[in-house]
Amino acid sequence: MAYARDLESIRRLIASHKRWDLIFACCGVLALMVGMLTFTALFIDMAIDGVPRLNWDFFTNFPSRHAARAGILSAWVGSCLVMLVTAFVAVPLGVGAGLYLEEYAPKNWVTDVIEINITNLAGVPSIVYGLLALGLFVYQFGFGQSILSAGLTLALLILPVVIVATREAIRSIPVGIREGAYALGATQWQVCKDHIVPYSSAGILTGIIIGMARAIGETAPIITIGALTFIAFLPPSPIKAEPPFISFDWLTSPFTVMPIQMFNWTSRPEAAFLQNAAAAGFVLVLMTLAMNGLAIWLRYRLRKNIKW
């Protein structure tokens, strides 16, 4: 008798099979915990060091030689402005490219090569983007070590993420919806603007925000293009009192960003600066978590009306 026939042995067999369920579940939880606990431990450690340092002045002070008076004003303003440029560049380029590849491009070997390349670009080390930007934006185009150069660099960096997210979101739209629109006599552009983009906006936005959350913490490419580590002034205000009221001078201003400010403080010998670094790190992690939270909330809001 090669297999279990009577009830007793069947039960024994099931029990022994189920043991594997338990073993795998334990391994899985363990694997999960390694990641979760490490992050939690790091975050708590940083919070313990940094939170006592957090107060209003920390956000409104420029960096200083005195650890107790140093703040992150120029860093967080710089991060926000750089992110603004990144978003303005990466969103239209990424969404446009993704939409074109998915809806317009003929399916042939050229688009296959492009597709593979985009996936590969997402894996290129960020320092390489920094080198590229140093040569191209800083020197070739003469943008200098400015907010504009940094924003463009980070936009390039997250472009693959935005393209891939756009394509995934578009692909999740059922064929029936697309055909339904075409059957009414819509052109490709009408189908894209009235259906494809609105129905995939949740996925696209999520991709954008996750890309931005990655970009805000990037240090290497920003250092490569030459962000300053000690900046005791703010870029010129984008809003002016006199006409034309809007100024773009801030684009060419020198800057620093949160991770660079942190990096600078951790390389100082005094312990008080390490505390500052922990506090800045805490703020940076909160910024990233807030962006991811926003992504989840937006996806939930926008997907509420769409169930395929």
Added chain:
Amino acid sequence: MAAVAIAAAVEGRAGQSSATAVPKAEARKLSFYYGAFRALSELDLVVHENRVTALIGPSGCGKSTFLRCFNRMHDLYPGNRYEGEIRLYPDDTNLLAPGVDPIEVRMRLSMVFQKPNPFPKSIFENVAYGLRVRGERSGRAIADKVEAALRGAALWDEVKDRLRELAFNLSGGQQQRLCIARALATDPEILLFDEPTSSLDPIATASIEELIADLKKTVTILIVTHNMQQAARVSDYTAYMYLGKLIEFGRTDELFIKPKNKQTEDYITGRFG
């Protein structure tokens, strides 16, 4: 048993089509290729104006492929090729001619799909979309058309107070009638149905069939169905297809009661398929 039921369905129909039927469209030696695979071979078929023509046959016989030639849906995918003609009357345009824009063809012929496919928009916007595509801007004109189309699809009374609600909140049968209204709103010359009731329950199916019988007063209908009783109930003409070929075409009562072809007879009596 099936054959008896079909015969009863055919004979039980009141007011069979009056004598003169004018051709509305005509397939001539129509062949269709998915890449190198020949899915349809030299079909000839006349679609009569204000009549219901049904395409029946076992799965994979090419009936949906044939239907989708009429509004050039195959143009959406690469590697597809037509041969032959589909003439649309009275202007005698060859819908498959290379110079004819598929978008123009789709503006003249509407389609209702197998699975209800409303857009994730409001009920009103679903019906209005075809008009918006055609550049209609007047809100008044759109509202009138939407109401007329929803009445035409026997849905108005059920949705008139919830036009701004999401179309997904409707039941399956209502969604399919909404798709019919969407197709009707642009006054198509031919309405193409691709197994419109295959995902619906019997009650919703009955209401769609009733609607089709009603609609032929104003529009020419070509319907694909896998259900022979349905073909017998709703159509005036029936075409039996098998392996990409048209085996027999004729008046529904004649085809179901006295099929000329042995293959057709085997299929409709349930000996095959």
